Amino acid sequence: MRVAVVGATGMVGREMIRVLEERDFPVDELVPLASERSRGENVTFKNKSIPVEVLSADSFAGVQVALFSAGGSVSLKFAPQAVKKGCVVVDNSSAWRMEEGVPLVVPEVNPEDVERHRGIIANPNCSTIQMVVALKPLQDRYGIKRVVVSTYQSVSGWGxxxxxxxxxxxxxxxxxxxxxxxxxxxxxxxxxxxxxxxxxxxxxxxxxNVLPHIDVFKENYYSKEEMKMVQETRKIMGLPDLPLTATTVRVPVFRGHAEAVNIELRKDFCLEEVKTLLQNFPGIKIMDEVSRNIYPFPLMADGRNEVFVGRIRRDESLPCSLNLWIVSDNLRKGAALNAVQIAELLLAKKLL
Ligand SMILES: NC(=O)c1ccc[n+]([C@@H]2O[C@H](COP(=O)([O-])OP(=O)(O)OC[C@H]3O[C@@H](n4cnc5c(N)ncnc54)[C@H](OP(=O)(O)O)[C@@H]3O)[C@@H](O)[C@H]2O)c1
Structure with a gap:
């Protein structure tokens, strides 16, 4: 099939091309698209050098699926044009995520939502994706009462x-x-x-240095990134009233986001059962053996597909509460891998 990658020269776009190749997605023809600035550049796919084309309304003729990763304004303008040409868009920007009728999908968490798509499927924010993968098995088993998250996000999350x-x-x-x-x-x-x-x-x-500032600040003094974590988590998990509060922080790390997540559950739990639930959930790898200094961190997660969970411990200040340390490669599960998994899901459900 003809597959377009919009933003093919960017951090996420390049990773998408790598992931499509690695997972052997059935690409007959790859159409790498970027801006005028990338005219004359090439990308490599399956040992072939492919010239990058300048994005235009005509770029989507005959394209079945387009993975967009070129920022919100590009998605707002070109995703509907691609859909009009019969293409299904998986969009990495925040432009369509909260739009009514646009599914916001993490395949391990809400795969059924893709079935309701009308041409555009949104890929959530990187810090949201890795958190909801770990929240889902806990919600299913115990119910979640409240979440408090602080993030440590790498610079590649900002391009x-x-x-x-x-x-x-x-x-x-x-x-x-x-x-x-x-x-x-x-x-x-x-x-x-x-x-x-x-x-x-x-x-x-x-x-x-460390900056408590990701994206712009809103009227309620939270950053847009913090509010994205609140709203997107609620939408993906189908919990519109879930109490969740976030502090998002940029740290001097090139690649990989870490999160300290405090979760209040509706029922009490046994720590060993929590570990088993997380370990058995698709996409999660537990790294939690503090006596041997085993815990996840961005450098070890670099280039990996998993959501790593460690430092699993009871919050001794509150009943039924738990602390997790969650790490993942923001360019992989936080962006490119999740987008390709959505395309795979569409294919499996014969929606492409
Ligand atoms: N980085 C992450 O962890 C992450 C995670 C989730 C979602 N996202 C989202 O993914 C998108 C891209 O992020 P990134 O980190 O890959 O950014 P990036 O490294 O700055 O790359 C941006 C890409 O978009 C292209 N582009 C920019 N303006 C364009 C235009 N007018 N027409 C066509 N192409 C244009 C650029 O092409 P040129 O090279 O020609 O300028 C480049 O290929 C953003 O919406 C971001 O919010 C990023």
């Missing part, structure tokens, strides 16, 4: 320019260190590691 910012700042700090010598470091003062590389896409320096 290639944020990755460049962290890289450039780190290199600049290393250059400064080399020039100044080792004694400079002993001062351990911000002058040593404060740099200005210009062209910043994050509001402040991210190297050697």
């Amino acid at each position: 290639k320019e944020a990755v460049e910012q962290l890289w450039n700042e780190t290199m600049e700090i290393a250059k400064k260190a080399k020039q100044e010598g080792v004694d400079h470091w002993r001062k351990l003062h911000a002058d040593v590691y404060r740099v200005d590389v210009g062209n910043r896409v994050l509001p402040y320096q991210i190297a050697f």
Whole structure:
């Protein structure tokens, strides 16, 4: 089949092409699409170099499925045009996620929702995806009363320019260190590691720093990312009133998001049963043996497909409550893999 990837030169788009190849999705022809800036570039798919085409309304003729990952405005404009041409769109941006009639799907959690699609299926936010995969088996067994989440999100979640910012700042700090010598470091003062590389896409320096700011702030003082976690979780899990509160934080990590999640359940639980439920749920891998320093972290999750769960422990301050540490590669399960899994689901249900 003819498969288009919109945003094929971006962090997520490139990963989508890798995942399509790895999972042997039945692609007869890959159509990589990007902006005017990528004219003359190529992508590699199954050892073949394929020229990137500039996205236009005509790009979707004969395309059966299009994986969009080029930002909200591109999706708003071009997804309906692709649908008009008979194409099914799996959209990674936030443009359509909360739209009535657009399913928001994590295949392990709400696969049945794809059946209600009218051309566009939305892929949730990266931090939401990895959390709901772990919440689902707990909701099914005990019921969830309330969730409190704090995230530690990598710069690749904000696209290639944020990755460049962290890289450039780190290199600049290393250059400064080399020039100044080792004694400079002993001062351990911000002058040593404060740099200005210009062209910043994050509001402040991210190297050697942590920012409680992802996306824009809303009238209620929460960030848009925090509100996405609340609203998207409710929609995916079919729990419109689920009490959930989030603090989303950018950390100087290139790839992989981590989350500290506190969950109040409706019934009491046995910790061993919780571990078994999580371990048996598709897509989850438990890494939880603190006596041997075994727990997940972004560096070990890099390039992996699983949602890793560790530090599983009772919240001793509240009955029926639990703490989890959840880590996943935001470009894989948080974006590209989930989108390809949605396409696979459509295929399995003969909806393509
Ligand atoms: N990164 C994540 O973890 C993550 C997770 C979930 C969802 N998402 C969503 O996925 C989307 C892309 O994210 P990303 O991290 O891959 O960003 P990125 O690395 O900045 O890449 C953006 C891609 O979109 C293309 N593009 C931008 N404007 C375009 C236009 N007007 N017409 C056609 N193509 C255009 C770019 O093409 P050029 O190279 O030609 O500019 C590039 O291929 C965003 O909506 C983001 O919110 C990202």
